Amino acid sequence: MVALFSLTMALIQFRYWGLSWPIYSLLGIFILTATLFIIWERHVSVPMIDFSLFNNTNFNLVSIATLFGQLLLVGFMVIMPTFLTNMFDKTAFESTLLVTPATMMIFVLSPMAGLLVRRLNPQKLLALGFLLISFGYWVLASLSTPLNYSFYIGYCSLIGAGYGVIVGPISVLSTVGFRGSQLTASQSVIGVLRQLGTVLAVALFVSGLNLNIVNAKNHSLSFACNQIERVSVSQIEKKHIIKRQITSLIRTSPETFNGSLLMMDF
Numbered sequence: 001m002v003a004l005f006s007l008t009m010a011l012i013q014f015r016y017w018g019l020s021w022p023i024y025s026l027l028g029i030f031i032l033t034a035t036l037f038i039i040w041e042r043h044v045s046v047p048m049i050d051f052s053l054f055n056n057t058n059f060n061l062v063s064i065a066t067l068f069g070q071l072l073l074v075g076f077m078v079i080m081p082t083f084l085t086n087m088f089d090k091t092a093f094e095s096t097l098l099v100t101p102a103t104m105m106i107f108v109l110s111p112m113a114g115l116l117v118r119r120l121n122p123q124k125l126l127a128l129g130f131l132l133i134s135f136g137y138w139v140l141a142s143l144s145t146p147l148n149y150s151f152y153i154g155y156c157s158l159i160g161a162g163y164g165v166i167v168g169p170i171s172v173l174s175t176v177g178f179r180g181s182q183l184t185a186s187q188s189v190i191g192v193l194r195q196l197g198t199v200l201a202v203a204l205f206v207s208g209l210n211l212n213i214v215n216a217k218n219h220s221l222s223f224a225c226n227q228i229e230r231v232s233v234s235q236i237e238k239k240h241i242i243k244r245q246i247t248s249l250i251r252t253s254p255e256t257f258n259g260s261l262l263m264m265d266f
Contacts, residue, residue, distance in 0.1 A: 003037060004196065006030040011203035015211050049192075050185045053178075059186060062174045065126050065166055066190050070197025072133050073163045075205040076102065080156075082209060088147050101153050102160030109164030114171070122169035129169075132162030 010026035017023050041047040053059050081095035090098065116125060136158035143152065174190050175183060228241050 003030050003033040004199065006033065008199055008203050011200070011207060015207050015214070049189055050182065053182065053186055053189060056177050058173045058176045059178075061123065061126070062170050062190065063193055065130070065170055066174075066193045067197045067200075069129070069133075069163055069166050069170070070194050071201045071204070072137070073102075073106075073159070074198045074201035076137075076159050078202055079205045079209055082206075084147075086213070088145065098152070099156065101157045102163075105157045105160030106164040106167070109161055110167045113165045113168030115168075117168045117172045122173050125169045126166050126173075129162045129164075129166035132158050132165065134162075136162065 006026045006029040010023050010030065013026075014023055038051070041049055042051055054063070077099060080099050081092070084090040084095040084098055085092060113125060113129075136155045139155040139158075140152070170190070174186055178186050225242055231241075
C-alpha cells in the first residue's frame with residue numbers, strides 16, 4: 001500500500017511539483033518499500049503474493065497483458081470525455097455517448113474471444129488485441145476539428161475491440177499450469193494487476209492531459225503577446241490587453257493554468 005501510494009502520488013503531483021525533492025522522496029519510498037515487500041514475501045511461509053507464480057512463462061505474459069491492457073482501456077475511458085468536452089465543446093452527455101462504441105465492442109467480442117481461444121493460439125490473439133488498440137490510439141492521436149463522427153467512432157471501436165479480444169486469452173493463460181492454492185493465488189494477482197493498471201491509467205493520462213493543456217495555454221499566450229506587440233497602441237494599452245488575455249485563460253480553467261505568476265511579470 002505504501003509503495004503504490006507513493007508511486008501514484010508522484011505521478012499525479014509531478015505536474016505541480018516537477019523534478020523536486022518531494023517527487024524524488026516519493027519515488028525513493030516507492031523503490032524502498034517495493035523492494036522490502038518482495039524480499040519479505042520471498043521469505044515468509046504464507047506470502048500474500050506467491051512469487052513462484054512468475055516462474056510460469058504464460059503467467060508472466062498474462063501479467064504484462066493485464067497491466068497494459070487495463071492501463072490503455074481505462075486511460076482512454078478517462079481521458080476522452082474530458083478531451084471531447086474541452087477540445088470539441090461537447091456536453092458531458094454527448095461525451096459519454098461518444099465513448100460507448102468501445103464499451104459495446106468489449107461486450108460483443110469478449111464472449112467470442114473466449115470461444116476463439118479454443119481454436120487459435122492465445123498468444124496470437126493477445127498480439128492481435130494489442131495491435132488493434134495501438135492502431136486505434138495512433139489514429140485518434142490525429143483527431144482535428146471539426147470532429148468526423150464516422151472516423152472517430154470507427155477507431156474508438158478498434159480500442160474496445162482490441163480489449164475485447166485480449167480478455168479471453170488472459171482468462172485462459174492465467175490458469176494454465178496451476179492447481180489448487182496456486183490457481184486461486186494466480187487469479188488474485190491478476191486482480192491486483194488489473195487494479196494497478198487502473199490506478200496508473202488515471203494518474204498518467206490525467207497528468208498528461210493537464211500538462212498538455214498548460215503548455216497549450218502558455219503557447220497561446222505567447223502567440224497573443226507577439227501579436228499584441230505588433231498593434232499600433234501605447235505600451236500601457238498593450239499591457240491591459242495582455243492582462244485581459246491572462247484573466248480569460250485563468251477563468252476558463254484555473255486549476256490547470258497558473259496565470260498569477262504571469263500577471264506579476266506583466
